[in-house]
Amino acid sequence: MKEPFSSVWTREGRPAKNPGLSRDQIVRAAMEILDAEGVDALSMRRLGAKLGSGATSLYWHIAHKDELMELVMDEVYGELSLPDPEVTSWEDMASILAYGLRAAFVKHPWVIPLVGTMPSLGPNAMRMSSQMLKAFERAGFTSPPLDYAVSTLLAFVLGWTGPELAWRATLDSSGMSGRELDAAMMKTVRQAAQGHPDILRRFDEYQAKDPDVVRALAFDFGLTCLLDGLRVRLAECRERARADVPGIAADPDEASRT
Amino acid sequence: MKEPFSSVWTREGRPAKNPGLSRDQIVRAAMEILDAEGVDALSMRRLGAKLGSGATSLYWHIAHKDELMELVMDEVYGELSLPDPEVTSWEDMASILAYGLRAAFVKHPWVIPLVGTMPSLGPNAMRMSSQMLKAFERAGFTSPPLDYAVSTLLAFVLGWTGPELAWRATLDSSGMSGRELDAAMMKTVRQAAQGHPDILRRFDEYQAKDPDVVRALAFDFGLTCLLDGLRVRLAECRERARADVPGIAADPDEASRT
DNA sequence: AAATCCCCTCGCACACTGTTCGACTATCGT
DNA sequence: ACGATAGTCGAACAGTGTGCGAGGGGATTT
Missing domain, CATH: 1.10.357.10 (Tetracycline Repressor, domain 2)
Structure with missing residues (x-):
């Protein structure tokens, strides 16, 4: 049986003599990718490239991707004041x-x-x-x-x-923006809501x-x-x-x- | 520009002369895997194997994995009466x-x-x-x-x-079960909650x-x-x-x- | 009866993923 | 000067979702 329960927060970080890469830098870069291109765009190789280093170098500072995710998640909580x-x-x-x-x-x-x-x-x-x-x-x-x-x-x-x-x-x-976007999807919703006139009525009210x-x-x-x-x-x-x-x-x- | 917005529910299903595989069977098998082994265990190859067919055969009945997910998700809603x-x-x-x-x-x-x-x-x-x-x-x-x-x-x-x-x-x-499970993780939580005595106090109350x-x-x-x-x-x-x-x-x- | 069609299956291949391992370098304390 | 150690990296592995084109088999048409 391995560690029954673990998290980034239980392992203290590496000694960190702060040479090139650091945990903070990695987290910050990861957040930039996530914000700009979404969760699917964040791969270790991609993240490494953004930081100008190899993909596997990251594994010195971080145990696995899930840990990185815990870190960025807490960073979001940190924006709250x-x-x-x-x-x-x-x-x-x-x-x-x-x-x-x-x-x-x-x-x-x-x-x-x-x-x-x-x-x-x-x-x-x-x-x-x-x-x-x-x-x-x-x-x-x-x-x-x-x-x-x-x-x-x-x-x-x-x-x-x-x-x-x-x-x-x-x-x-879908690449669209603004209101036309809602209008375009209205057709789909309308089709999906077939047979539920109450829902349809509700959608119509909101379209305006x-x-x-x-x-x-x-x-x-x-x-x-x-x-x-x-x-x-x-x-x-x-x-x-x-x-x-x-x-x-x-x-x-x-x-x-x- | 492609279809601005699409969903399984907008495409009507294939003609379905119902030979070997069918959409319902696929969804059901997918749910069994998901319930038994979790989301990570569900791969197309695995699903195909469970159905006794090749992995790529599924793509005749389903556009991509996300569509399959939409289907199983609605199946869960269906259990609600x-x-x-x-x-x-x-x-x-x-x-x-x-x-x-x-x-x-x-x-x-x-x-x-x-x-x-x-x-x-x-x-x-x-x-x-x-x-x-x-x-x-x-x-x-x-x-x-x-x-x-x-x-x-x-x-x-x-x-x-x-x-x-x-x-x-x-x-x-983690493989554990019952109360010892909560106890084991209490140590981790306690460490994570260092410096927040109010949270610690709260956890202690619940441990009992x-x-x-x-x-x-x-x-x-x-x-x-x-x-x-x-x-x-x-x-x-x-x-x-x-x-x-x-x-x-x-x-x-x-x-x-x- | 033969040929055509089309639904359906499936093997291969591609580009990609997270992660491990061992080799490598650079910097530090002695 | 030398060994240790922090840190980086390339290659490789076992997976992933999915596009493509080749086929099989039953029904329909000629």
Whole structure:
């Protein structure tokens, strides 16, 4: 039996006397290729060529391609910048996270399959989780629901942007752009939706609108729903805390008011 | 320029005099391999061998591998069975969809990256959407929020099960099973979470509990939040409908009561 | 009965992938 | 000056998806 579970983050990096190639350079170059030409364009040989070195040289700095993927994935999380959880309301925190993460995913669409494939244990992902937990805890979320809340928020963003980007990717690869693109695919969709007049009706309504705006509105809608639900849970948490330890208020604002 | 947008569902199948191979057989065999050995084990040669034919014979029935993937993906949607939307409350409908879809994803973990990669235009996916829309519409959701609501629900389930299965897959591939598996990885996680004591604390709490139970509870929590939020939106829809067309009640129950 | 057609199968070949191995160089500490 | 070691690299291997053209076999037409 090999190592039961391993990740880049468990092996510390090579001594790194920093001669020609370095882990950071490799990751940066990989991200450039990924952003510019998509996930299929990233091969070790290609990456080596971009760095002016042989393909197999990379294997000195990186164990295998999956590790490289873990690294670039965390780099995406790193682009997200959250405000100080000590002075930001949990709702602002949640909104900023949702929009920020969505923006990061849109900018780097190739991460979506990664997030759905390998666990996110990188330092940037950890930092993000930590900050969210802090903000939610400060707001009054207590232990079991606390984590559930953060996870649910992340799940929503990921699950939302995935299919959204699947559309865009398929369309972008067709070489068209803008609205004619949506119009062209409408014919296909129409054919696929044969026999489901309700779906067809829905598509027709949207054809008139700007798809980007529709997508943004829909994302907003989902986020609002989630926040509404979380508010209810938060109230339950506070209620329970008050009942358990009557002397101590779970809400810091309320505590300062006393 | 080629076809701007294409999908299996737009090309009707070959005439199909049904000699040896057929599209259904291929899809079924592909699913068996995928379920038994995962996505990496599915190669065209392997699939051909399982069907007792050459690898390239498949290309008569299927344009390329991506098309095959679209087919198997829709097959997964097909395993989902929803109750009659005409007689089921939207909330029951939503819960059944959420749990059913999650079960289907757990049973066929390899679909997750697919759903995040290619649009779901298959007949089964369409049928599902159609049923959900019908139930929600009957409940009183009006047009723009109607679609947003269904999309949000799907996004939640997808986004939730993705990372959840990423964990399980990584662990299962390590050959261990049950609780010792979580324990083994705890060491790795602990190392990765260095410097984030709040995350560590959280992991410690969970180590004592059954991970499956925790995951189920968390899923429940998220779904409850979402339903709470949707309930609020539904009330808004009904309110608006009542204001716009005062003579007609949007709620069928209420209509029958008049 | 013979010839034609067309559905379908399949072997070969191509360009490509991730990764291993052993040979090579350049720089460092002694 | 010398050995060690960090780092690079070319060749090779076992795979991958897929295009092409040659065929087989049954039905249809002449």
